[in-house]
Amino acid sequence: MTFGPSTRRLIRRLDPERPKILAVIGLAVTSVVFAVIGPKILGHATDLIFSGVVGRQLPAGTTTEQAVEAARSSGNGNFADMLARMGVIPGQGIDFGALGTILVWALGLYVAASAFGWLQGYLLNDVTQRTVFRLRSDVEDKLNRLPLRFFDGQPRGELLSRVTNDIDNVSQTLQQTLSQLLTSLLTVVGVLAMMFVISPLLAVIALVTIPLSMVVTGLVAKRSQKLFVAQWANTGTLNAHIEEAFTGHELVKVFGRGPEVEQVFGERNEALFKASFGAQFISGIIMPMMMFIGNLNYVAIAVVGGVRVATGSMTLGDVQAFIQYSRQFTQPLTQVASMANLLQSGVASAERVFELLDAEEQAPDPAEPLLPTARRGRVEFEHVSFRYDAEQPLIEDLSLVADPGHTIAIVGPTGAGKTTLVNLIMRFYELDAGRITLDGVDITAMRRDDLRSNIGMVLQDTWLFGGTIRDNIAYGNPRATDEQIHAAARATFVDRFVRTLPDGYDTVIDDEGGNVSAGEKQLLTIARAFLANPSLLILDEATSSVDTRTEVLVQHAMAALRTDRTSFVIAHRLSTIRDADLILVMEAGSIVEHGTHEELLAARGAYHRLYSAQFSGALVSAGDEVAEG
Structure with a gap:
């Protein structure tokens, strides 16, 4: 879209x-x-051959001047001019010694030109590949500095295309052009x-x-860009x-x-075909x-050069050289x-990569980061406000305290802001107002790596990578x-289920975990979080894919591991959070109720309505089916 500035920016990356x-320029010049x-x-070789062929046909013993005068007197003025210009020696044939030397x-x-050209190509290849290497590294570093908000607004395939296809196209363009x-x-x-x-x-x-070539190239390039x-x-x-489509194939x-x-x-695909074909x-x-313009030029030079040779204005060798x-x-x-076409294609890809490199980054880590004096897991929200959309309020003036060792359950309807709450603790998004502290330290005063190293997170959407079960668990603590x-x-x-596998751990x-069940994948991600030994656990529907019996066992395991560890549990199944120390009921970004399971049921408010919708409704529906039967 901006060919000139993008081209200059791409060239500056060669600095x-x-x-x-x-050195490349020096070798190329040589x-x-x-x-x-x-x-x-x-051309000199051609002149030697021509002079020798013509000289052998002239009588020996005469001088060049005599031969020229004889040709002119016989009416062959053009031939006389050629003899004078070529320096023919009458009676002497081709000087093969001089010809061989030439x-x-x-x-x-030509051998030296090829050698220097090869060295130039070798160095230039090194320059190009190192430049593309740095470009890939810059893109990778940039991706690590981008906020989660950026990835939420980008299709993964589009982002992958910029990181792979476009950078490869830039590499090919630099290499060839x-x-x-x-x-x-x-x-x-x-x-x-x-x-x-x-x-x-x-x-x-x-x-x-x-100028004719420039006009033609400009007209065509303008339409193809x-x-x-x-x-x-x-x-x-x-x-x-x-x-x-591949991710959601099932x-x-x-x-x-x-x-x-x-x-x-x-x-x-048709749109891509039309654009690519065009x-x-x-x-x-x-x-x-x-090529047509070049052929016209060739014809003009051949005609004018032939006339000048015939008139003695140029030698045959000079015309051949010309x-x-x-x-x-x-x-x-x-x-x-x-x-x-290759340059335009490469610059178009470079623009897409530069757009990624120019994307707004997350706020940098503080120059002098702070760390909690002790890892206890106390989290405090102080008048926190946050919006995804500036025009649409989500969380307004939220305050709460999660004491060490306590389990804080967060419930509420879809879109109430439950997951947003834990995303703010992780600093996946930045606050609009207020602050969040971890063990008394404002999380914005900490390095993100230091903050997240204290937190273990298990999501509803499990993520495993290609490798062994041991590697996947050890991802939570590589030194374990x-x-x-x-x-x-x-x-x-x-x-218990790993022992049943032929190769065990x-x-x-x-990477899709296709050879283990959904519940087993969820257990693996929970084991990964436990191995990290964090001071703060965040469980976002972490047992949604686990069967009821396993869920009970996992709940007991988590209870044993919650000593001196704060846990935030997002749950839709209210049966899983009855034993929570504090239950927060959220609606439209605000905490409308808080208390224990028994206290909230007794209050007969929002939590009671949610609980009744899950259990009473289910019992009523089952009773209706029995009655109908």
């Missing part, structure tokens, strides 16, 4: 490699100089200089192609849809939405148009023009011994 770039001198030397020099120059662009521009300058040395007139004719932007935007959209099958998913895929087709027109130079002159221009891992597994009743599970 750390400046010494190598200077290679091009040797390459452009070659045709001029070969050819050896030409061969040496930098070397060709540098060599092509230097070749144009070097060849143009040699052309002016040989014949200013023919050089001016060759120069006519430059927006199509390249659309191409990579549609690539990200399509990847997001594919990732979403649901797609269960609800029979396969045809709809295929239809959406077809529409987005971008490549329009930009691909540049190459044949440039024709070679004209090819060398138009070829890099054609290459530069043909790189327009096997005995500590086994102890955590026994405490959370993971050990060395059983490999995939």
Whole structure:
């Protein structure tokens, strides 16, 4: 969308490699100089051959001046001019010694040009890959500094496309364009200089192609640029849809939405096809148009050069060299023009990566962080206010205290702000007002890593990675011994089902946990949190996938592990939080009731209504079914 600024920003990322770039430029200049001198030397070889062939046909013993005068007197003025220009020696054939020397020099120059060109390519490849390496590292670091709010608003497939496809495209663009662009521009300058040395007139004719080429390239690039932007935007959209469909593959099958998913895929794939085809087709027109202009230039030079040889204004070798130079002159221009599509594609991808790098980051950690003097797990909310949307209030002026060793249960209808409450404790989001303290220290005065190292969190959506069961449990504490891992597994009743597996704790599970049940996955995540030995436990519907018997066992295990540990439990099944020290009932971001299970039932308020809806309603429904039966 902003081709110039984005291109300059991409080039600025090469700054750390400046010494190598200077070496690349030096090697490229040397290679091009040797390459452009070659045709001029070969032109001398052509002159030697031509002089030898013509000289052998002239009578020996006469001088060059006599041969020229004889040709002029016989009416062959053009031939006389050619003889005078070529320096033909009558009666003398081809000087193969001089010819061999010239050819050896030409061969040496081309070999040297190739060697320097190879070194230039090697260094430039190192520059490009190191630049892309830093770009990937910067993106990875940026992702770690972005707030959760950013990821909530980004489809994962779109984000993955920026991190993988777009960076790969930038790498390919830098790799293919930098070397060709540098060599092509230097070749144009070097060849143009040699052309002016040989014949200013023919050089001016060759120069006519430059403005014509620029006009053609500009007109085509202007039309293809927006199509390249659309191409990579549609690539990200399509990847997001594919990732979403694959992740929810079971649901797609269960609800029979396969045809709809295929239809959406077809529409987005068609949009990507049209943008890609249009971008490549329009930009691909540049190459044949440039070749056509180059051929016109070649014809003009051949005609004018032939006339000048016939009139004795130029030697045949100079015309031959000039024709070679004209090819060398138009070829890099054609290459530069043909790189327009690749360059536009790369810059479009770079823009998408830069958008990610420019995203608003979370507030930085304090320069002088504080730490609690003792890890007890006391959490206090002081007049906390928070909104996801500035226009829509969620949590307003909330105050509460969670004492060490207490279990705080948070209940309420969907959207009441229960999960938001624990997200604020973790600093996944920043407060709009008020503050939260952990063991007397404001959490904003702590490093996020220090804060989260004191907290163990188990979510309703379990997450496992590809590896062994031992590795997945040890994720909570990488330094844990096997005995500590086994102890955590026994405490959370993971050990009993792991023992039934053929490989035990060395059983490999995939990142989706496909070879263990949903309840077993949840137990593994609970064991992981326990192994971390945090001072604060956050359980967000942590037993939702566990059967009733296992849930009771896990509740007993958690009760044993709650010593000197504060627990926040978000629960929809109220039977799981009857023993909580404090139950908070939330509605619309506010705590409308608080107390123990018995106190809240006796108050016959919001908690009583929730409890009745779960249990009384279920009993009534069951009674109705019996009556109907």
